[in-house]
Amino acid sequence: MxxxxxxxxxxxxxxxxxxxxxxxxxxxxxxxxxxxxxxxxxxxxxxxxxxxxxxxxxxxxxxxxxxxxxxxxxxxxxxxxxxxxxxxxxxxxxxxxAPKQSLAERVSGTTARVLALHGIANTDNMGGLMRNAAAFGVDGVLLDTTCCDPLYRKAIRVSVGGALEVPHYRTDDMVGTLTGLGLTAYALSPSGAVTLEEVTPAPRTAVLFGAEGPGLPAALMAACQTVRIDMHGGFDSLNVATTSGIVLYRFRL
Amino acid sequence: MxxxxxxxxxxxxxxxxxxxxxxxxxxxxxxxxxxxxxxxxxxxxxxxxxxxxxxxxxxxxxxxxxxxxxxxxxxxxxxxxxxxxxxxxxxxxxxxxAPKQSLAERVSGTTARVLALHGIANTDNMGGLMRNAAAFGVDGVLLDTTCCDPLYRKAIRVSVGGALEVPHYRTDDMVGTLTGLGLTAYALSPSGAVTLEEVTPAPRTAVLFGAEGPGLPAALMAACQTVRIDMHGGFDSLNVATTSGIVLYRFRL
Structure with a gap:
């Protein structure tokens, strides 16, 4: 037309x-x-x-x-x-x-990968996270209520359309939702208990990232296996989108 | 004072x-x-x-x-x-x-990691690359003449100061410089001959990245082992800084 x-x-x-x-x-x-x-x-x-x-x-x-x-x-x-x-x-x-499936439907198989995000308010980072979610075939993205919208024009652009490939869902109860879906949750943090290379991901897995700076709340960390990526010298943190790329690459199905 | x-x-x-x-x-x-x-x-x-x-x-x-x-x-x-x-x-x-050492001095040991960049003109990407170089303890960054300056104010900021941790050097002969230093060069490209997980990096290694979009020139690719990161479905490329994070994480010493 x-x-x-x-x-x-x-x-x-x-x-x-x-x-x-x-x-x-x-x-x-x-x-x-x-x-x-x-x-x-x-x-x-x-x-x-x-x-x-x-x-x-x-x-x-x-x-x-x-x-x-x-x-x-x-x-x-x-x-x-x-x-x-x-x-x-x-x-x-x-x-x-207009996603056609619920998150429960998306992760109903024997293997699953969910990207869970807490407090990601930066549209560039959100775009980068959605790009990586699409690149590594994540089944769905779960957002807490404080994340910005992946459908902001700039977030879509930075995601190179990845935000239009992978469905995203909101929750006001991150831990409850992940638990209800029967997913094993890994939370990335510089203070994580084990290194990324030590982890053998469960078949049905969620990986949780917080905003650079504040990071993840202790209550959320306590409900997850905490994982860190060791860095050189005093350099203390990677960009959150880059970190998600490393983790999703290593956990890809 | x-x-x-x-x-x-x-x-x-x-x-x-x-x-x-x-x-x-x-x-x-x-x-x-x-x-x-x-x-x-x-x-x-x-x-x-x-x-x-x-x-x-x-x-x-x-x-x-x-x-x-x-x-x-x-x-x-x-x-x-x-x-x-x-x-x-x-x-x-x-x-x-005012870096105190030449690149040759920086990579004179039995192991070495060099980040080599071609045509990175985007300051955000340059900042992200320098941040990852610092996070994973790269010995030096080698830039061709078409890369932007890692010391642009915005590039320094995006690197969170990583541009002030890792020395960088310019060359107008990328292949000649890497060869002269005795480094094994791996070039990242969606059309790479092998996947990243198939590679066991040489002790003295350079990893080469080009700009998103144009990618690396064929002549440069021909002088390297070409490596790809397989992605999901039709999604054809990761952000160059994210890609460097994945590769430097996997190749870290």
Missing amino acids: LFEITDPDDPRLELYRDVKDRDLTGRQGLFMAEGKVVLERLFTSPVAETVSVLTTPERLGGLASLPDAPVYMVPQGVMDQVAGFPIHRGYLALGRY | LFEITDPDDPRLELYRDVKDRDLTGRQGLFMAEGKVVLERLFTSPVAETVSVLTTPERLGGLASLPDAPVYMVPQGVMDQVAGFPIHRGYLALGRY
Whole structure:
């Protein structure tokens, strides 16, 4: 469904207006995606559907496929004007988050890998974590209530669309949820009781990460096997996304 | 050597003026560091010396130690005015890069780990790479001429001072330099001939990474053992800093 639009005030462009300042996340489950690679992931996403696409006639042919949704083609100048800043990549899309399975369904097999996150408020780190979750085939991401939304535009971009590959779920009871799912939880911390190489992960495993700086609360650590990655000299911590890459690589199925 | 300064036009503050727009790197080998943790790393750095420090009287006591260099104390308002933007962290320092050993000296032992970088122009990625190099005790970082400077203010900050722990060196002949040092070079690439877990690293090893997107030139790959990290489904690449974390963790001594 292709539509050419030249009027920047066309009401069909309403949700693309001032995307820089507008936080769509949480409103009707909508989010904004940008860039060719991310849009192509959105079109085939198992956790989201495409609401509409905004691009230019020149860029249209650059997409490997088109979704079953309205595609609005506008001149580049109209695109920039509507969005409120230059959209150099030339591609925007609205998506709606709609994972088809619950976390319990996702981890119902004999093996499972869950990425559990506590207090990750930094969108760059969230994007990096979601990218690694997708790269290493994590079954689902479990977020506490203080994590930022993986569907913030910047988090999706940093994840290179990984946030649109792996389903995520919220919980206000991290330990209860992990226990209820029968997952063995490993918490990463510089003060972990054992080193990563000493761990033979259980078949059904969750790995838990906290924010750089504050780290994980003691109560959460106490409910997990705590694991550390030894570092050189006095250097005391890795970036949380990098740490997740190391752990998910080593624990991959 | 403590000096209280209240005049924003004091000439001793000259090099701190408009730090946002000024690129000190390359000028007399100077660079700008910011934040308490990074400054404390600078004061004990094996690759740099402290030229001077700029902070407020209130923040001075927050530093675990002071360097053998002038420490200028100014009111917060003067600091922001001189720097040209609010210095929320309250600490700036000028450093001079001065590694005491050549790369050949650094890798003269029976074991060695060198991080070799080609075309890393993104300061965030450079910072992440330097952070990992420090965390895993790399002996030195070898940069081709197209990499950005690890001493950009933002790269130092993202590295959490790792750029002030591990010496880096430039080369216009990457293969020749690695060969001349007698290092076995492994190049990371999604098209690598073997998987990371199949590799038993040589005692004296260099690991080579290129920029996300373009990757490594074929000529460089041909001179190395090429290594890949297998990923899930169609997800085709990890962030370069994350990848370096995985490889340096696995190859650590």
